[in-house]
Amino acid sequence: MRGHIICSGFALILIVVFLKFSSHGRCSYNDKYKSLVRSHPSWGIRREIMERHKNLVFFYKTLLGIKFTTPEEVDVLRFMEPEMDLQVPVDRSEASGTLTCKDLSHVTEIDYIGSGFTKIVLKGILVNGKTVALKSIHAEGNDMKSCVDRYGDRGGCHRLATYKLQKEIALLQILRCPGIIQLHGQCYDNSVASDIRVTAMLELGSPLEMIQLLQTPWEERFKICLELVQLLHYLAHSPIGSVALLDFQPRQFVLVNGSLKVTDMDDATSDELPCQADADCALTFPARTFAVQCSVTGACTGSNEKRNLYNAYRFFFTYLLPHASPPALRPLLQEIMNATGDLRFGINETLKAFEDVLDLYKSGMNHSQSHALKDYTVLQGFRINETDEDFSCWPSYSYQGCLLSVHDPTEAAELCNSRPHCRNFVIGQQRTWTGRYLASFTKNSAQLVPDESSCVYMKRSSNSENFTG
Structure with missing residues (x-):
């Protein structure tokens, strides 16, 4: 099977080179490339697959340090993708502790935790007694159903959904932060080419229940908000640039030993909004719209950081920070609420403000005078x-x-x-x-x-x- 893949890939490269340098062709390489691809059946789903593959290649390059020297090399990979097996590489820096398919095959007491638009999450117990979360594609989920309804290609839709999980696995290997769920390992099973199965093995957390959080002491709620700010500070300065969590909802977070961690990264992006003018950079939320400047590079610089910060304000700070807070801290907390709600603070200023509150809280707030x-x-x-x-x-x-x-x-x-x-x-x-x-x-x-x-x-x-x- 792989021999055929390699031969097909080599033949394709020859075709691309021929099209690029043919003396009697009047079209550019890109025009011939697009024409060749669009003539293939199921162009719609192939186009989506290739776009997701392009994004995944970027994360692979970051993870492995690979450098593609020309756009044509990336384009060849994009075109060849439907015939390729693309496996998320194992992080060799922690290979000794990385779980594999062998470990997955011995997991016992598997139980359902939950499911979302694309994925299903189970929990199981490893041979050593450790409990892990098992994340895989939800074959009956809404993502698969809507894709099959649109394209009628179940195999292609499964691969399309699998790319989201592969992207998440790659991101979890690139982004290392206490506020991001830990990847223990992965299983990539391509024994059935039409139905590649990928399973991520993660540390197990408990769902974040906002109603329960509201009933906890203020100090614990402040801890959740502080850990969220520390996570967003890391994402704003990550190895792949400023990262936005596009699906920023409390349900995307879990608690692991009482600490907040984001557990769903497939909708994360390091791409800032593209723009030609400042008007293209408006960040629109249900109750507010914020202006962001368009840079000379054609990107809304800072939009990812601002998006994360305002979502933290409206989903977390609003509910968890002011409620039953110590009186001595309320002026500082109110300033944080006002500054993040208006996006006057960036993530650096917000983290500093949280650290100031923490220092004052630890100091006893002048109770020694009583x-x-x-x-x-x-x-x-x-x-x-x-x-x-x-x-x-x-x-x-x-x-x-x-x-x-x-x-x-x-x-x-x-x-x-x-x-x-x-x-x-x-x-x-x-x-x-x-x-x-x-x-x-x-x-x-x-x-x-x-x-x-x-x-x-x-x-x-x-x-x-x-x-x-």
Whole structure:
């Protein structure tokens, strides 16, 4: 099979060279090339396949460091593509840990996770017990159905869809960032030429549920927004230039060990909008339109960065940043909201603003000036054995009690004083991602339990209450 492919490819190159240098041909190489291609049956789907192949070749060049010296070389690859097997190369820098088809064949306990327009995602367990996500083409998905309805070529439509997944695999090997889902390996099966099967093996995440996020403490919501800004900063300065996430929706993101990661990259692009004048560079969203300047190179420079940033504002910042935020941070957060909502800030300025908020939050925001702690007695080496009769609060790190993030005991005392039911609080060694302590607030102190790593703070007015140790 491959021998025939090589011979066909060689013959095609001879045809291209002949057409280019034929003395009696009056048309240019490009005209003859286009005429030759358009005379082939199923020109419509072949044209789409060739365009996607052209994009994929670009990512391969970046991944492998290949340099095509002439446009004709790229065009030959584009024309030959329907008869070629085009496999995403393995990243040799991590070859020792790369999963292959052999690993895929031993995956067990396969279960459905979800599906989208083009792909389906399953989860399975490797031989070593590790759970991974398995992403492949959804044969019954809307992408395949609409393509088959349009062209009537199921094999061609499957290849067209497969290119999207291959592009995603290539991008995941090129773009390395904590905010991008990790590619563990791939399986490229071309045993049936008419139905090439590609499977990406990825780290497993949980879907991003915005309603659940809104019920979490502000510190955790800020973490999601900060991680998103760090991702967009990386994409704006990536190895292939500024990258835009064209399908920017919360459903394209997952949480892996509590950290935000983008999991769908097939609609990412490093191409800025083409233009001839500034009017061609308008970025239009449902509620706003922004002007971008057309550069001398004929591209709307900065459009990718601005598109990402405004989408982050309208899908994430609007819902997660201001809600129940610490009062001392609200002026800074409001400036971030205004500046990103109007696109006055670029991604560099936005990241700096987020880092300033983080620094202020870690500093304790001047709680050390408070005298609230003088109302409490400290019992070192104890914690309170909480009961079901105790009170809960919002937003709490625990659904069954009142567990809040504090900078120090002084801030915890202020929080306890602001809650009518609170009589005591306990601070141990458990900390949040910012280094702040987790304090447990209670109304009862009926039972003290020895715990060398904890301290109990009891309101002096409640010291006369009976408790057992």
